[in-house]
Amino acid sequence: MLDDYRTLGLVGGVLAVLAAATTIGQWLKRQSDIGINPALVESFNLRIRAWWLMCTVLAAAFLLGPASRVATVVLFGLISFWALREFITLTPTRLGDHRTLFWVFFLFTPLQYVLVGLGMEYYGLFSVLIPVYAFLFIPARVALAGDYKRFLERTAKIQAGLMVCVYCLSYAPALLSLKIENYEGQNPRLLFFFVLVVQLNDVLQYAWGKLLGQHVITPTISPNRTWEGFFGGAASAALIGTALWWATPFKPWEAAAMSLVVAAMGFAGGMTMSAIKRDRGVKDYGTLVVGHGGVLDRIDSICFAAPVFFHLTRYFFGVN
Amino acid sequence: MRRYWFRLAGPPPEPLLGVRVGAARSRARGWDVCDARQAAATRGPRAAIEPGATGEPAPSYSNEQPTMTGTLLAVIARVLSGASVRWIDCQPDTCQRVYFANHTSHLDAIVLWSTLPSSLRGMTRPVAAKDYWEKGAVRRFMARTFNALLIDRTDIKVHQSPVDLMLREIGDKQSLIVFPEGSRNTEAEIGEFKSGLYYLAKKRPDLELVPVHIDNLNRVLPRGEFLPVPLLSLVTFGPPMWLESGEPKTAFLERAREAVRRLKDL
Numbered sequence: 001m002l003d004d005y006r007t008l009g010l011v012g013g014v015l016a017v018l019a020a021a022t023t024i025g026q027w028l029k030r031q032s033d034i035g036i037n038p039a040l041v042e043s044f045n046l047r048i049r050a051w052w053l054m055c056t057v058l059a060a061a062f063l064l065g066p067a068s069r070v071a072t073v074v075l076f077g078l079i080s081f082w083a084l085r086e087f088i089t090l091t092p093t094r095l096g097d098h099r100t101l102f103w104v105f106f107l108f109t110p111l112q113y114v115l116v117g118l119g120m121e122y123y124g125l126f127s128v129l130i131p132v133y134a135f136l137f138i139p140a141r142v143a144l145a146g147d148y149k150r151f152l153e154r155t156a157k158i159q160a161g162l163m164v165c166v167y168c169l170s171y172a173p174a175l176l177s178l179k180i181e182n183y184e185g186q187n188p189r190l191l192f193f194f195v196l197v198v199q200l201n202d203v204l205q206y207a208w209g210k211l212l213g214q215h216v217i218t219p220t221i222s223p224n225r226t227w228e229g230f231f232g233g234a235a236s237a238a239l240i241g242t243a244l245w246w247a248t249p250f251k252p253w254e255a256a257a258m259s260l261v262v263a264a265m266g267f268a269g270g271m272t273m274s275a276i277k278r279d280r281g282v283k284d285y286g287t288l289v290v291g292h293g294g295v296l297d298r299i300d301s302i303c304f305a306a307p308v309f310f311h312l313t314r315y316f317f318g319v320n
Numbered sequence: 321m322r323r324y325w326f327r328l329a330g331p332p333p334e335p336l337l338g339v340r341v342g343a344a345r346s347r348a349r350g351w352d353v354c355d356a357r358q359a360a361a362t363r364g365p366r367a368a369i370e371p372g373a374t375g376e377p378a379p380s381y382s383n384e385q386p387t388m389t390g391t392l393l394a395v396i397a398r399v400l401s402g403a404s405v406r407w408i409d410c411q412p413d414t415c416q417r418v419y420f421a422n423h424t425s426h427l428d429a430i431v432l433w434s435t436l437p438s439s440l441r442g443m444t445r446p447v448a449a450k451d452y453w454e455k456g457a458v459r460r461f462m463a464r465t466f467n468a469l470l471i472d473r474t475d476i477k478v479h480q481s482p483v484d485l486m487l488r489e490i491g492d493k494q495s496l497i498v499f500p501e502g503s504r505n506t507e508a509e510i511g512e513f514k515s516g517l518y519y520l521a522k523k524r525p526d527l528e529l530v531p532v533h534i535d536n537l538n539r540v541l542p543r544g545e546f547l548p549v550p551l552l553s554l555v556t557f558g559p560p561m562w563l564e565s566g567e568p569k570t571a572f573l574e575r576a577r578e579a580v581r582r583l584k585d586l
Contacts, residue, residue: 089552101549
């Protein structure tokens with residue numbers, strides 16, 4: 001994979017952008033008299049540091065050679081596990097849910113990723129394990145524990161956490177085993193393209209919103225998300241996605257359309273998670289990555305975009 | 321006058337008492353507590369609890385240095401409990417301290433211990449129940465690794481009170497982790513504190529009492545469960561406190577409880 005100039009170009013480009021951002025951030029830090037809020041610069045620098053961390057881990061998982069697919073699946077499995085911890089930590093459960101949660105964490109989460117790792121032959125089971133079997137198991141196990149207080153609410157919360165943090169996210173590493181016409185052996189690049197577009201869309205929506213934001217979309221959920229930010233971010237993410245069409249199995253206009261869909265889904269994910277955070281009265285999900293609230297705050301858009309990106313790619317470009 | 325002379329000439333009737341008053345006074349004069357501790361130490365206050373005086377065995381300072389298994393278990397405990405740590409108006413210090421916390425899970429002692437810096441872990445000993453931690457090889461091994469100070473709840477005598485045992489074991493070097501609620505609490509509210517903390521503070525006024533609040537660990541391993549669910553927890557260390565001179569027992573215990581409770585909302 002290392003002798004593949006397209007992959008090298010993609011990874012090298014990202015590293016170059018990150019290096020440039022780091023330089024700018026450090027330069028801004030040393031300028032005290034240009035009238036930028038130092039807190040903003042500090043948070044910018046912290047974000048970049050966290051980005052380096054994520055990029056290093058992702059790149060290491062991609063570049064491991066023959067073991068890279070397994071490594072990537074395990075990596076996403078761990079991310080799911082941590083995101084689910086954050087989700088359930090913020091969701092009030094009762095003592096009666098304890099054993100259900102044990103199975104959710106130690107059976108359904110690993111099993112989902114084992115199925116992803118086994119490849120497309122297990123796609124049938126992979127795609128129904130959590131929506132059907134976990135859905136049936138959770139309420140039954142909670143009922144067995146004998147605590148009926150707020151029963152439907154509690155089971156729904158556990159199921160929602162499992163769907164968002166595990167099921168939806170597992171579609172991202174599942175891209176690696178997707179069979180695509182004239183694209184054999186190049187799937188890691190598609191995953192990289194996907195993650196890159198989603199994350200850039202996040203940053204760009206934030207940046208456009210800060211620059212031009214006027215019309216807040218839903219003030220009760222997120223006062224930072226504006227229509228200007230949304231359209232500006234989606235448009236620029238689509239532009240970048242189009243410019244990177246050579247890394248994907250798509251034609252330029254297809255890459256643009258895919259990027260737009262991904263941008264819209266990423267936005268939807270951010271809004272949904274913000275609504276949950278609002279309800280729970282917190283700002284961030286956790287404190288693991290410095291500068292980024294929690295793992296779940298970083299992957300909410302990936303969680304929402306991954307299944308749609310996977311299904312569109314499979315439907316239009318897949319080989320049966 | 322005659323009584324006064326007697327006290328000057330004869331052996332002090334209760335050396336510990338004299339020191340206690342001295343240390344309390346020194347704090348009343350606004351000295352730093354660590355100074356008070358040193359001042360007390362130079363005056364040889366430990367006479368009553370030194371081995372020679374009571375014929376008890378010397379304190380056993382095993383595991384002074386962080387061991388590899390200790391570090392490993394601390395890392396496992398940290399990962400499993402997802403514990404993040406906050407120090408509010410308090411810093412890690414080698415001062416002799418008593419960390420007192422709310423008690424909701426068997427993991428409390430281990431997690432609190434593992435959130436301390438590794439340099440402090442070797443000299444900080446969780447106080448735990450002997451009947452629980454000596455059952456089975458695994459628990460015994462863990463208790464030894466954490467250098468736990470095991471108290472026999474069924475065998476409490478007047479001359480061998482747990483507080484005396486604790487003070488003798490820590491000597492003038494180690495710190496303690498205690499759970500003044502006694503047993504694990506299943507209610508949302510923190511339970512009434514048992515009086516041990518008060519007597520610790522009374523007999524050794526130089527110890528810093530550090531309130532600690534442990535959040536969400538009861539969901540990781542609730543009472544009556546044996547399989548943990550790896551949620552995230554939060555350990556908050558608060559500002560040290562001491563027994564005020566003349567403070568009644570109930571008032572002190574209530575103040576200590578409130579000190580733990582207020583950390584939850586910070």
